[in-house]
Amino acid sequence: MEKRITFDRFVKEIIARRRQGDITKGKLEEDNNNYDALKCAMKAVSLFRVSGNLEHLVDAAVYLGLECNCPLHPNAHYKTLDFKNMRWPK
Numbered sequence: 001m002e003k004r005i006t007f008d009r010f011v012k013e014i015i016a017r018r019r020q021g022d023i024t025k026g027k028l029e030e031d032n033n034n035y036d037a038l039k040c041a042m043k044a045v046s047l048f049r050v051s052g053n054l055e056h057l058v059d060a061a062v063y064l065g066l067e068c069n070c071p072l073h074p075n076a077h078y079k080t081l082d083f084k085n086m087r088w089p090k
Contacts, residue, residue, distance in 0.1 A: 002054070004054070005054055010057075010058065010061070013055075013058045014058055014061050014062055014065070017058055017059070017062045018062055018065065021062070036072060037063040037064070037066040037067040037070075037072070038063070038064070038067050038072070038073075040059075040063040041059075041060040041061075041063035041064045041067070042060075044056045044057070044059040044060035044063060045057070045060050048060070
């Protein structure tokens with residue numbers, strides 16, 4: 001059981017999980033995004049907080065990527081943020 005994974009491995013796991021989803025569930029473009037990816041990502045994060053299993057964070061990242069690709073939010077947009085003025089939780 002690994003206690004941590006590198007960022008590069010994390011990204012590779014996300015790509016592998018997305019490819020697996022394309023095979024088992026079909027390409028996203030064909031699916032019309034009929035599920036709430038943001039809700040799924042939040043559930044995956046909650047599962048991680050309970051179990052500590054890093055795989056749930058990979059799942060959350062995949063769902064967040066799907067939301068970026070086919071957003072359900074009515075005002076979805078991308079705007080670069082000013083990180084100098086952001087407040088990060090401690």
